[in-house]
Amino acid sequence: MSAPAEILFERRGAAGIVTLNRPQALGAVTHGMVLALRAQLDAWADDAAVTRVIVTSAPGRAFSAGGDIRALYDxxxxxxxxxxxxxxxxxxxxxxxxxxxxxxxxxxxDGIVMGGGVGVSVHGSHRVAGDKYAFAMPEVGIGFFPDVGATWFLPRLPGRLGTYCALTGDRLNAADACAAGLATHRVASSRFAELLDALCGNVSVDAVLAAFAEAAEEGPVAPHRATIERLFDGESVEAILAKLDREAAGGAAADWAGKVVANIRTKSPTSLKVALAQMRHGAGWTFAQCMQAEFRIVSRIVREHDFYEGVRAAIIDKDNAPRWQPATLDAVTPVEIERHFAALDAGDLDLS
Known part of the structure; x- marks a missing residue:
């Protein structure tokens, strides 16, 4: 008996439907899924009978929790x-x-959406958040960096919310994602099947979503947005941590800041500094420049220590005790960070 396909494609009415079909692996995106989705999108782009593409996932905890990190580690x-x-x-x-x-x-x-799962959703024209929606870009916790276009979309979130997401890896729920613009519509999970059916008709996507969308309540991050904007505008990771430390020592948001700063200090020092540089550079770059910079970065990180150590600690041995190299922020020099962004000998990635 053959294994079920990792990604499914279907024509239904006016819609091309994509289903991420690895619920047992939290929808992790494999190389084969990337290639198959690209080929199908290219075909549907030229198919006049397909007027919209809908991406969903098999029932489970996740839409997609990221790329197939274990395969890349191996x-x-x-x-x-x-x-x-x-x-x-x-x-x-x-x-x-x-x-x-x-x-x-x-x-x-309707579920966890992280890393590679964000990459196949956040860049689309419409992003619908269900009850179980949980967004995060937690890469700095495994010695990696926020990629799949995060250099573009995180700096463009309101305030310093993108910097906060990049350095902490913390989750945003549906309400916070709608407020930030990561999601464009909030729809109850119980209506997703009905919504999918409606989207397969000939009524415009905007009209269908407007009919189903509901007002998003205030999310748990919302009360901290002003504090995030105030504390995450530093020009270095050390400056941001110093602000958080001062807040934790007696500011109005002391308890919150204490938890946030302790969390950041568990991350890879190199990854933290790369991520902050992405947030600052990316704010002024085009989308293509952001994607090419990310390929420059990954071309270096894949040959360095921290990614493999982070995956070992989180996924392989699961001891959650990574030994980063370098182990401290002050040992990661500006020259070392800029090296990750430097031009590649082979030239920039062709994005076509």
């Missing part, structure tokens, strides 16, 4: 860095195709 540990990099060589152009897709691209997200 390749890197085996010294097959170029083979591992091929995943991102294909994933980042897919993110670009979604960003520039000329038909409505609707992601129905």
């Amino acid at each position: 390749l890197g540990r085996a010294g097959q860095h170029d083979k591992a990099l091929q995943f991102w060589r294909d994933e980042y152009p897919l993110n670009t195709v979604i960003k520039t897709y000329r038909k409505p691209y609707v992601a129905l997200i």
Whole structure:
């Protein structure tokens, strides 16, 4: 008996429907899924009978909790860095195709959406958040960096919310995501099946979503938005931590700041500094510049220590005790961070 396909495609009415079909793996995006989705999107782009694309996931805890990190870890540990990099060589152009897709691209997200799962949803024209929606970009906790276009979309969140997300990896629920613009509509999970059916008709996507959408309540991050804007505007990770430490020592948001600063200090020092540089550079870059910078970064990180150590601690041994190298922020120099953004000898990634 053959294994079920990791990603499913269906034509229903006016819609091309994509189903991420790895619920047992929290919808983790494999290289094969990236290639299949790219090919299908290219075909539907030229199919006049398909007027919109809908991306959903098989029932489970996650829409997609990220890329297939374990497979990439195994390749890197085996010294097959170029083979591992091929995943991102294909994933980042897919993110670009979604960003520039000329038909409505609707992601129905009811569960965890992180990393690679964000990459196949956040760049679409419409992002619908269900009751179980939980967004995060937690890469700095495994010695990686916020990619799949995070260099573009995180700096464009209101205030310093993107910097907060990049450095903490904390989750945003449906209400916070709608307030930030990560989600465009809030729809009750119980109505997702009905919504999917309605989207397959010929009524415009905007009209259908307007009929189903409900007002989002205030999310748990909302009361801290002003504090986040005040504390996360530092020009260095050390400056941000110093602000958080001062707040934790007796500010109005002392308890919250204490938890946040303790969390950040568990992350890879190199990843934290790369991520902050992404937030500052990306705010002034085009989408293409952001994606090409991310490929420059991943081309270095895949050959460094912290990614493999972070995955070991979180996924392989699950001891949650990574030993970062360097172990302290002051040991990560500005020159080292800028090296991650430097031009590649082979030239920039072709995003077409």
